[in-house]
Amino acid sequence: MNTFTKIVGLVMLLLIPILVLYWFSNRTSVQVVSEEAEKSMYKDLSYFAAQTANVAGQLSQSGLIISEDINVRSLEFLEIASLYEQMNEKLRIDEKLRLSMATSSWDTTLSIYAPGTATFVSSNASLSYDPDQIKRNFSRVWRYTEDVPAYFRGQPRFIRYMTDPYDAPLDKAALIVEMSFPANDLSKALDKFKSGGKGDPFFITPEGTVISAQDADLPLQSELISQLDLEQLTRKPFTRYTLLGSEYAASCVWMPELSLYLVDYMPIQDVVRPITANSYLFYSCIFFLLIGSTIAAYVLYKNVQVPIRELIRGVRRLRKGEYPTLKVFHPGNEFHFLLVSFNEMAKQIEQLIQNVYLEEIRSRDANLKQLQSQINPHFLYNCFTLIRSLTRLGEKETVMQLTLHLSKYYRYTTRSERTTARLEEELDLVRSYLAIQAIKVQDLKYSIEVPEEFGQLELPRLILQPLVENAVLHGIEPAGSGTLHIRAGIEDGCFFVRVEDDGIGLSEEKWKALTYEITMPPAEDKGCALWNTRQRMLLQFGPEAGLRIERREEGGVEAVLYWPAEASAAGGLKIS
Numbered sequence: 001m002n003t004f005t006k007i008v009g010l011v012m013l014l015l016i017p018i019l020v021l022y023w024f025s026n027r028t029s030v031q032v033v034s035e036e037a038e039k040s041m042y043k044d045l046s047y048f049a050a051q052t053a054n055v056a057g058q059l060s061q062s063g064l065i066i067s068e069d070i071n072v073r074s075l076e077f078l079e080i081a082s083l084y085e086q087m088n089e090k091l092r093i094d095e096k097l098r099l100s101m102a103t104s105s106w107d108t109t110l111s112i113y114a115p116g117t118a119t120f121v122s123s124n125a126s127l128s129y130d131p132d133q134i135k136r137n138f139s140r141v142w143r144y145t146e147d148v149p150a151y152f153r154g155q156p157r158f159i160r161y162m163t164d165p166y167d168a169p170l171d172k173a174a175l176i177v178e179m180s181f182p183a184n185d186l187s188k189a190l191d192k193f194k195s196g197g198k199g200d201p202f203f204i205t206p207e208g209t210v211i212s213a214q215d216a217d218l219p220l221q222s223e224l225i226s227q228l229d230l231e232q233l234t235r236k237p238f239t240r241y242t243l244l245g246s247e248y249a250a251s252c253v254w255m256p257e258l259s260l261y262l263v264d265y266m267p268i269q270d271v272v273r274p275i276t277a278n279s280y281l282f283y284s285c286i287f288f289l290l291i292g293s294t295i296a297a298y299v300l301y302k303n304v305q306v307p308i309r310e311l312i313r314g315v316r317r318l319r320k321g322e323y324p325t326l327k328v329f330h331p332g333n334e335f336h337f338l339l340v341s342f343n344e345m346a347k348q349i350e351q352l353i354q355n356v357y358l359e360e361i362r363s364r365d366a367n368l369k370q371l372q373s374q375i376n377p378h379f380l381y382n383c384f385t386l387i388r389s390l391t392r393l394g395e396k397e398t399v400m401q402l403t404l405h406l407s408k409y410y411r412y413t414t415r416s417e418r419t420t421a422r423l424e425e426e427l428d429l430v431r432s433y434l435a436i437q438a439i440k441v442q443d444l445k446y447s448i449e450v451p452e453e454f455g456q457l458e459l460p461r462l463i464l465q466p467l468v469e470n471a472v473l474h475g476i477e478p479a480g481s482g483t484l485h486i487r488a489g490i491e492d493g494c495f496f497v498r499v500e501d502d503g504i505g506l507s508e509e510k511w512k513a514l515t516y517e518i519t520m521p522p523a524e525d526k527g528c529a530l531w532n533t534r535q536r537m538l539l540q541f542g543p544e545a546g547l548r549i550e551r552r553e554e555g556g557v558e559a560v561l562y563w564p565a566e567a568s569a570a571g572g573l574k575i576s
Contacts, residue, residue, distance in 0.1 A: 004300070004301060004304070004305040004308075008297055011293070015286075015290075019286070022279075022282060026275065026278075026279045026282075029272075029275050030272045030275055030276070033271060033272055033275060034249070034268055034271055034272060037249070037266070037268075037271040038237065038238040038249045038251070039237065039238075041199060041238065041249065041251055041264055041266060042237040042238055042251040042253075044193075044264075045199075045201065045251050045253050045262060045264045046253050048189075048193045048201070048262065049253040049255050049262045052186070052189060052255065052258070052262070053255050053256075053257040053258065055104065055105065055106060056142055056158075056257045056258050057257055058104065059104060059106070059108055059160075059179055059181065060142075060160060060179065060257075062104070062110070062179075063110060063160070063162050063177050063179040064162060066096065066097065066110060066112065066177060067112075067162050067164055067175060067177045093112065093121045094121055094123070094125075097110045097112070097121065097122070097123040098123055104181075105185075106181040106182075106185040107181060107182055107184075107185055108123075108179065108180070108181045109122065109123055109124045109127070109178075109179070109180045109181070110122070110123045110177070110178070110179055111123070111124070111127060111129075111177070111178040111180075112175065112176070112177050112178075113129050113134075113175075113176045113178070114174065114175055114176075115173065115174070115176065116174060124151070126151045127149055127151060128149075130149065133147060133149065134161070134170070134176070134178065135170065137159050137161075138161050138170055139159065139160060139161060140160070140161060140162070140163075141160060141259060142158045142159070142160045142257065142258045142259060143158065143159055143160065143259070144156060144157075144158055144183065144205050144209060144259075144260075145157060145158075145159055148180075152182070155182050155183070155184060156182070156183040156209075157180045157181060157182050157183060158180060158181055158182075158183060158186075158258065159178065159179070159180040160178075160179045160180070161176060161177065161178055161179075162176075162177040162179075163175065163176055163177075164176075164177075183211050186203055186211050187211060187212065187213060187214060188214075190202065190203070190211070190212065190213040190216075191213045191214055191215070194213050194215075199264040199265055199266040200213065200216055200217055200220070200221065200264070200265060200266070201213065201262060201263065201264035202216060202221055202262075202263055202264075203255075203258075203260045203261065203262055203263075204225065204230070204260065204261045204263060205259065205260060205261075206230070206259065206261070208225070210225065211260075219244075220243055220244065223243045223244060224241060224243055224248070224250060224263075224265055227241055227243075228250075228252075228263070230252060230261050230263075233250065233251075233252035233261075233263070234252045234253065234254045234261070237251060238250065238251045239251075240268070241265070243265075246267055246268075246269060247267070247268045247269070248265045248266065248267050248268065249265065249266055249268055250263065250264070250265040251263070251264050251265070252264075303333055303335070304335070307333070307335030307336075307338065307339060308335070310326050310327055310339065311326070311335075311338065311339065311342060313326075314326045314342055314346070318346060318349070324346060325343050325346070326339050326342055326343055326346075327339070328340055328343075382469070382473075383402070383406050383436065386402065386436065386439070386440050387399055387402055387403070387406075389440070390402065390439065395439075398439050401435070401439065402436050402439055405432040405433070405435050405436045406432075406436065408432050418461065419460060419461055420458045420459060420460055420461060420540070421458070421459060421460075421461045421462075422455060422456055422457065422458060422459075423450065423454055423455050423456070423457040423458075423459055423488065423497070424450075424455030424456070426459060426461075426462075426463065426464045426465075427448055427450060427455070427464070427486070429462070429464070429465060430448070430464050430465060430468050430486065431448070433465055433468060433469070434446050434468065434472075434484070437469075437472045440477075441472065441476060441477050441481075442481075443480060443481030443482070444472065444476055444477075444481070444482065444484070445481075445482070445483040445484070446483065446484040446485070446486070447483070447484075447485050447486070448485075448486045449485065449486065449487045449488075450486065450487065450488040450497075451488065451489075454488045454489075454495075457488075457495060459497075459540075459561075460536040460537065460539075460540050463533060463536060463537070463561065464486070464497065464499070464561075466529040466530065466532070466533050467499040467530075467533065467559040467561070468484065468486070468499055469529070470529065470530065470559070471484050471499055471500075471501040471503070471557070471559070472484065472501075474503070474504075475501040475502075475503025475504060475505070475556055475557055476501050476502075476503040477503075478503065478504050479503045479504045482501055482502050482503045482556070483501070483502055484499070484500070484501050485498075485499075485500040485501075486498070486499055486500075487500070490565060493564065493565050493566075494544070494562045494563060494564055494565060495562065495563055495564075495565055496560050496561065496562045497560070497561045498558055498559070498560045498561075499558065499559045499560075500552065500556065500557075500558040501556045501557060501558075502552070502554065502555050502556040503555075503556050503557070504555075504556075505551060505552070505555050505556050505557055506551055506557055508551075511549065511551050511557075514530075514549055515549055517530070517531070518530040518531050518533075518534050518547060518549065519531075519534070530547065530549075530559075533547050533561075534546055534547040537561060537563060540563070540567075541563035541564060541567040542564070542567065544563070544564045544567075545562060545563035545564065545567070546562065546563075547559065547560070547561055547562075548560045548562065
């Protein structure tokens, strides 16, 4: 994951808890506001129910007071009075009835009937006594009825009766007081109550008759009534219902004075609409912020991340040894300068490495030629010393043979500018050298056991001659006689050429010192043949090649040249 991805991921991780916290806060706010609105609706509904019941109670109290009035009770004995007195008494009673009803906000009708004198007095002069209708509607509590006198044109009313005595049956009552008010008064009261809230209250009788406000939503009320359990609803302050796909809170209050249920309901959405609107605004802002952030992230990705990715790819290819030319983005951008500079740097590095490589090749060739030049005079010095010695002895024939072999040697070294030679050519040179040394050391014997296929192996020129020379001069010659063996082969994936002698050998201390010396540059007072040989192997075949000096258990020393078989195979040579 790159830095850009981490930053985008971090922003998303920070956004998630913000959304979760806001969602939880918004949900809590909606729940609290909804519960408070429901509690407020229940309190208002209970207050309205109490006011309505209070008005009905006042009407009942007025009827009771009227029934106890002395003038009203005189109707029981009105038949013994004169006609004039009867008229005056009725007028007084009628005036009292009107005064009693004047304090009520409802259109109340109060009527009094004395069965004994067949006297009927009512606050509504248009009414007449109908004993059958009274029997049908008789109730000592308020009762909703649609069986009303013709004067009310079938408008439903609430009716209540009182008798004197209070608990006397209707046929034995001395005095009957009838109180009534239209159901429309309750509808008007609902209109006033509804104007101050969000609900749609209505009254409903236990039988299911509904008294609604003038502008009630009747289909919605019908949907609610179909789900209502009024007795259950009155046991809790509020209950929630789903009506026409929306959630509503409903409350119900039982009004024993009028034997009615007062029900109100309101949509939860209307109560929490400000909070919902704020949440929509918040989510809309978050949405547009996400869009803006996405655009900004894309611009950042295109102008920063893409160039950085291109630089990273370039660096990786540079580490692999490639020298790429990167795409250049957005002129004027800071990364434009970096990408152009990287391309220039890659070109300069490639050119520099090529120059260094060429210089390394030249240096390597120079080192090889220098080492070779150091070997040639070393051998020449030894030959001149031998010729001098033979001349003193008068060995003209031997000197002539020595000169012939020496001419072959230098003809070999000077006829080509190549720094390498085949193993068979090196062996021919070694034979000439050993023939020269055999002149000096009478008991020198030698054998060369190299398979024919190994003769094509490429080695640095004059690489064997120093080893053979050391074996003769430091091993066999001091002993006075000896045998020298040259073998070639392959072991553990490496070619080797082994030069063995059975001369005087080396002590443990001298062997360790010699092993150390061939790894260190030579001093001015010491020879450099073995160090040169090892260095030439390293330069030719790499760090896995070299020279190894070992002590032989049967006496003498062996010098081993070794190099990886892959190095020779890379040069086009295959040995099976």
